[in-house]
Amino acid sequence: REPPVVKSRVPFLGHIIGMFQQQAGYHITLQRATRKPIATLPMLSGKMYAVWDPYLITAGLRSKSLSSTPHILEATPAACQLSPHAANLLRSPEGPPLVEHMMQQVIPASLKGPSIQRLNQTALTALAADLTALAPSSTTPAPIPNAWLWLRHLLTTATGQAIYGAHDPFAANPPVEDALWDLEKNLLKLTLNLPRFLAPLGHSARKVLFDALTPYYSSRKDTDASTSAFVRDRATTLRGAGFPDGDVARLEMMLPFAALANTVPSLFWLLAYVFSSPAELVERLRKEVEGLVTKRDGEGEVTLVMTGSVIEERCPLLMSCYREMQRKTVHQVSTRTAVEDTVLKSRDGREYLLKKGNVVQLVIGAGHNMEEYWGEDVDEFKPERFLGSRKADGEDGPGSSKAMRAAFQPFGGGLHLCPGRNFALAEMMAVMATLLLGYEVEPTNELPAFSTRSVIDAVTKPAKHGEGFGVSIRRREGWEGVRWAYEL
Numbered sequence: 001r002e003p004p005v006v007k008s009r010v011p012f013l014g015h016i017i018g019m020f021q022q023q024a025g026y027h028i029t030l031q032r033a034t035r036k037p038i039a040t041l042p043m044l045s046g047k048m049y050a051v052w053d054p055y056l057i058t059a060g061l062r063s064k065s066l067s068s069t070p071h072i073l074e075a076t077p078a079a080c081q082l083s084p085h086a087a088n089l090l091r092s093p094e095g096p097p098l099v100e101h102m103m104q105q106v107i108p109a110s111l112k113g114p115s116i117q118r119l120n121q122t123a124l125t126a127l128a129a130d131l132t133a134l135a136p137s138s139t140t141p142a143p144i145p146n147a148w149l150w151l152r153h154l155l156t157t158a159t160g161q162a163i164y165g166a167h168d169p170f171a172a173n174p175p176v177e178d179a180l181w182d183l184e185k186n187l188l189k190l191t192l193n194l195p196r197f198l199a200p201l202g203h204s205a206r207k208v209l210f211d212a213l214t215p216y217y218s219s220r221k222d223t224d225a226s227t228s229a230f231v232r233d234r235a236t237t238l239r240g241a242g243f244p245d246g247d248v249a250r251l252e253m254m255l256p257f258a259a260l261a262n263t264v265p266s267l268f269w270l271l272a273y274v275f276s277s278p279a280e281l282v283e284r285l286r287k288e289v290e291g292l293v294t295k296r297d298g299e300g301e302v303t304l305v306m307t308g309s310v311i312e313e314r315c316p317l318l319m320s321c322y323r324e325m326q327r328k329t330v331h332q333v334s335t336r337t338a339v340e341d342t343v344l345k346s347r348d349g350r351e352y353l354l355k356k357g358n359v360v361q362l363v364i365g366a367g368h369n370m371e372e373y374w375g376e377d378v379d380e381f382k383p384e385r386f387l388g389s390r391k392a393d394g395e396d397g398p399g400s401s402k403a404m405r406a407a408f409q410p411f412g413g414g415l416h417l418c419p420g421r422n423f424a425l426a427e428m429m430a431v432m433a434t435l436l437l438g439y440e441v442e443p444t445n446e447l448p449a450f451s452t453r454s455v456i457d458a459v460t461k462p463a464k465h466g467e468g469f470g471v472s473i474r475r476r477e478g479w480e481g482v483r484w485a486y487e488l
């Protein structure tokens, strides 16, 4: 009853080599070649299960016996270079309940209600200041040679202030910002605990981050009144569990990573796809975004409403572009371990047994790229794809609402549904709506290629740090001197 075996061309090692080289992209290639919903991939003397069909993925994300905890406990000590004391704490019987408490309670609670309101408010105030200073003239364009690096810095500044408060270790510290992205590229190697000479960039980036975060946690800046609940509550929980400050700083290296690693590429692709499309799309989006303006005062301040439900209602085409960007660029592989024998049931009633002790990869990105769900134009960016079904209501098949809803899971699901999705949306929409409304944005080149689709994060980055893809920006006539403000 186990899933069908898919052998690699190179016996025992082929799948390992493919995954190491192409990471999440390997799954997309393999699924397209085999057209299977799920597979057993033999590796060395063992095996791994790859789940590609969206209905089976949903069942996997909901299953309590497919757990992310063993994987987190195994990878963390090496990736974060924990002290022996901290590594033993994680390996003790208290380790698994601590990880689960953190993931299922502490983090989600800190990204809800008044906490998320405050986080959004601080980030959007910082974005408003930076965008107000952007390209003041409507006649002389401001050249931005690398849009990726520009957006990366814009979001790092706003997010850093929002999560870390007044003592943000990223503030005005470009080497720390660079280190975060060098680490992102090399994190897989660090989790595999490869020798230092095989991952030198990862090792040195990690050290730069530790050196910036250690004084922050050692001097308890996380308890400052300006610090977000997202940072404060995790640090308090870790100290309560017996982790010393140095290890708290090391464990918390993952936090800015979670808050930025997927939002920055998402905003990059949204900007790149929209402004590289024919001018008619930009005009239609502008009309929608005008509906977000709630106030334009005599002093030159323009206020945009940024509540998710209002954007959803007044900007359907912008939301469709956002979702289509996610479909194209979210390649998420959710890695779990079967802690019990687990049966996943497919839509047509077939059952697949996943045996206890094996790794299971739920490949959300495969579902985002399947013709059976999206239709023949699956590889194209179609701004209107999510505006309405191309089939009659209730009808099934490629491109139907039912198929698209089932296959589209950019924020995961079940127990591990992304708790930061509303924060990410607020940041991205503030930037996009403001650029559409107040600026002329012209790409200087073709869209860049995709980088390797890393299994460590959810969203594909542009190749070579977006090198070659710049934008030229100027104010729209009538919008010179405008100061931006956001209402939540």
Ligand code: HEM
Pocket: 068, 103, 104, 107, 258, 259, 260, 262, 263, 266, 330, 332, 333, 334, 335, 410, 411, 412, 413, 415, 416, 417, 418, 419, 420, 421, 423, 424, 458, 459
């Ligand atoms: C567009 C941006 C984002 C995308 C596409 C995204 C995507 C995802 C996905 C697919 C997962 C599920 C992982 C799994 O199944 O193992 C996830 C989990 C998570 N995300 Fe996000 N994310 C984004 C932004 C954020 C932000 C801004 C934050 C924090 C402020 C955040 C924090 C987290 C955390 C802590 C988890 C782990 C939840 C758990 O395992 O229980 N994410 N994200």
